[in-house]
Amino acid sequence: MYLSHMTTNSGDANPATRYLARAEGRIAYDVSGDGPLVVLVPGMGDLRSTYRHLAPAVRAAGYRVAATDLRGHGDSDTGFTAYGDAETAADVLALIEALGGPAVIIGNSMGAGAAAYAAAERGDLVSGLVLVGPFVRDTSGAVQTMLMRLAMLRPWAGLVWKSYLPKLYAGQQPTDQQDYLASVAVAMSRPGHTQAFAKLVAHLDHSVVEARLGDVTAKALVVMGELDPDFPDPRVEADWIAAHLDARVVMVAEAAHYPQSQRPDLVVPAVVAFLAEVSPCA
Secondary structure, eight states: OOEEOOSSOSSTTOOOEEEEEETTEEEEEEEEOSSSEEEEEOOTTOOGGGGTTTHHHHHHTTOEEEEEOOTTSTTSOSOOSOOSHHHHHHHHHHHHHHHOSOEEEEEETHHHHHHHHHHHHOGGGEEEEEEESOOSSOOSOHHHHHHHHHHTOTTSHHHHHHHHGGGGGOSSOOTTHHHHHHHHHHHHTSTTHHHHHHHHHHHOOTHHHHTTGGGOOSOEEEEEETTOTTSSSHHHHHHHHHHHHTOEEEEETTOOSOHHHHOHHHHHHHHHHHHHHHSOOO
16 A cells, blocks of 8 residues: 545545555545544545545544545546446455454445445445445436436546536535535546546446345445435335345435535434444444
């Protein structure tokens, strides 16, 4: 692992960026705090700093917090040939092994699907799951999926995402919303990042996660924004996931796809209480 200047940190502690070496490139992450390990995984097109309002509270509760960027996102390398839920899960499991697990994985959106897949693959390394706005199956129709993939083709994928992203923040806005969205746009504009994002969108298939839900044994918490536009009915989707994972559901008012930053006043207490249950501090 290598150290460099931190550019997309996950919270107030401002930990330095570290790198996890993988076969085709490096995965960027930061880690700080002491105690049981918690790994934070963002979703497609996002940065690990999406957890900037959650990570400090988790550290303060007595946990060691590692936040990672996805392949081709943020400070991670862009030279990977494969992107998706299974590949992200493999990166997360490698990080847990490198840092000394087991860990509770908190994943948002696609990162939640990857978290569930990781738990199915290596239950010994995953002590719990917090799935935020989770994609663990393909919920869009075939026509909608095709239109999205066409819209995200290079070279305009970054522009489409920049235009679409604010819609995923329906409801209460984070206090630092404009600065954060600007940082996402800057990250997407770096050389190779738009191409990596387009590859991910073109090959994303959440059915690989759905097929493995029966293999997940870790306790899980589903956190879903009541206004999440990515699901026809967020409550129905949350209940479906909970039924397949024997999980609890927290529905978050005035929040859409990113309740961890939109409503930390509601999400932080729920997450900290769950962590105390599945991975208590000494």
